[in-house]
Amino acid sequence: MNYDVIIIGAGAAGLMCAIEAGKRGRKVLVIEHAEKPGKKILISGGGRCNFTNINVTSGNFISQNPHFCKSALARYTPQNFIELVEKYGIKYHEKKLGQLFCNSSSKEILDMLLAECSNNGVEIQLNCKVTNINKLENFIVNSTDGNFKCESLVIATGGISIPQMGATDFGYKIANQFGLNVTKTAPGLVPFILNENSFNGLPGISIEAIVHYNKKSFQENILFTHKGLSGPAILQISNYWSKGNEITIDLLPDADIISKIEVNKPIKTELVNLLAQIFPKRFAEKWCELYFPSKPINQLNETEIQNLNNILRNWKIIPNDTEGFGKAEVTKGGVDTGELSGKTMESKKIQGLYFIGEVVDVTGWLGGYNFQWAWSSGFAAGQYI
Template structure:
C-alpha cells in the first residue's frame, strides 16, 4: 500500500525527528507529519540560537511530574552521553557553559541539520504543511489529512506543548490523547519570567536591566542563580527555574545577597570607614541602582557610624528576605516549556507506549514531564524518543 507506513510520527520537532530516524534504522518505513511550514523551529531558537542540546549531569530529580519516578527508565536507557556520542559523530563543535550544560559552538542549525541528515540517511519521509483532520483506529491507525490519507501500524505523538504559539505550538497532542482515553494534567507555562503588578513596577521602573546572583525560595523549593529585573517584572535563570515550582498567588522570598551576611559587611565596613555613607558601602556588594531603590531618603544620608540596631535589622530583612508576590507569568508566549500534559499514569515508562491502546506512543514535552532549565528538556526529548523508537512495531 502506497500510503501505509510501519510508523507515523506526528510532530517534526526534537523528539519527533529523533524517534523517526531511530525507528527507521530498525528497518521500519517511517513518515513524519507536521502542520508547520518549517521543521524544528523550537530547536533553532533555543539557547539563544545555539541550542542547549543536553546536560551531562542529568538526574531524575531535575524533572517534575505527578509521577516523579516516570523518567528514570528512559534516562537510563538513553543518556546524555549517548546523545553526545551522536553529536560528536557529526563533528558538531560544542561548548560547556556551566558544568554539564552543552551548547552548539556555532548555531542551533547544526543540531537540526544532524537530525535531518539522519532522517534522510534512513529514508524517513517528512511532510510539512500537513494538517490532520481525523485519526481512527481499527487494527491499524488511519490518519486523514488535508493532503492525503495515511495508515500505520504504530502512531507516535510528538507534538510538544503549548509554549511559544508563534512557532506553531498547539494543544493538538492533548486532543489526540483525550480521544484515546488518556487524562491531561493541568498545563501551565514554565521556565517563564514573572510579571509584577503595576504598583510594584512603577516603584522599581529604574531597576529594569539590573542583574545579580540571588537565592529565590518558596515553601517547597529554592534556587540559587541570577535574577534580572525587567520592565514587566522578574526574569533571569533563577526566576525561570523557580517558575516550575510556583503556584499563582504564592509569594516568593528573595535573598539579594546570598553569598554574604549584610550585617557582617556593615560591621566590617564601619570599623574601617565609620564616616562612609551607607549607600556607598552597600554599592560595593550590590548594584548601585538596586541600593538606591532599597534605601529610603533617610537611609541615603546616613553614615555607617550612625546606624543603630533597628536600621541594621531592617536592612537584613530587606536584603536577605525581600518578599514579593508575582501577579502572574508572561505566559506561553515566552515560556520555554509547558508543565503538565498527558498523564503518565497510563503510559509505559519503559517504552512510552499507551497502556490503553497498543502501538500508540507519546514522547517529549506533550507528556506530564518538565525538566529544569539547562538542557534537561532536550535530553527528555531524546531519551523518550529513543525508547519509543526501539519499541514501535
C-alpha cells in the same frame, strides 16, 4: 499510503524517534504542520541550543509521577547524545552547571538530526495538517496531503508554549479523543509579572541571588524586566510556583553585609554607596528608596543592621502572575504518565499509540534537561514502534 510508523511533530522528540525507528528498518513518515522542522531547536539556548546537561537525574524533572522519566533517561543518557554530536564533529562547551551548548549554532543540531533521518530512510512531510485520526485495526490519518495508514502512531507535537512558533494543543486533543487523561497544563520556565511597578527603571539589571519557594531553591541570576522579574533563578522557581504564593529572594548569597558595615564604619560611608559596592548602583538607590532610607552607616544601630541584613536576605514578593504561555519555555503538565508505559511510551489503553517529549507530563529544569527528555523519550519509543 501505508507506513509502519507515523510520527506527528518534527521537533526534538519526533525526529529522534523517527531516526531510531528508521534504524530498525521501519517505514517512517513524520508529519509537520509548519513550513520547516525543529523550529524550537533553532531558537533554543539563545541560538546555541543547550542540547543536554551532564548532571541529569530524575530529580531535575517535575511530573505527577516523579519516577516515570527514570527508565527512558537511563536507556538514553546525555553521553549517548554527546556521542552523536561528536560523531558529526559539532563543537560544544559546558557553559555552567553541566549545561552543554553548541559553540556555533543550534542549526548544527537540527542539521545532524535531519541527516540521521535521511540516512535512515525517514520521510518528512512539511506544511501538512492532520484533519482527523481514527483507529480501526490500524490508524488512519487524514491530512491536507491525503490519507495515510500506519501500525504505530506517535504524538510528538510538544506543549503549548510559544504558539507563535507553531505550538498547538493537538497532542492533548488526541489524548482526549482516545480517552487518555491529561493533567492540568501551565506555563513553565516563565518570567513573573510583579504587582507593583516599583522597579521601574531597573530593566536589564541582573543580580546573583538565591530564590526560594516551598523547599526548593536555585542560586543563579535574577533579572529585572519591564513587567517584573526573569533570569535563570526565577525561571527555575516558576516551574514550582503556583499563583497567589510568596517567593523569598536572598540577595546576599555570597556577601556578608554585617561585616562590610563594620569594616566601613570608620569612613562613614553612606549606606547606598556601600550597597552599590555589592549591587549595581541603580538597584542600590531603588532599594534604599523603597525599603531602607540611606544614611551614613556609622549611624546605624545594631537592630537596624540586623533588620537590613534580614530584608536583603529575605526579600518577599508575591508575583501577580507569570507572563503566560506566550513567554514560557515549556508547558508543565500534559498527557498523564499513568496512561503510558515508562519503558515504551505506549498508551496502556490504546495499542500502537505513543506520546513522547513535552506533550507528556514531564517538565525539566532550565539547562538542557528538556531536550534530554525529548531525546530519551523519543529513543524509548523508537525501539518499540
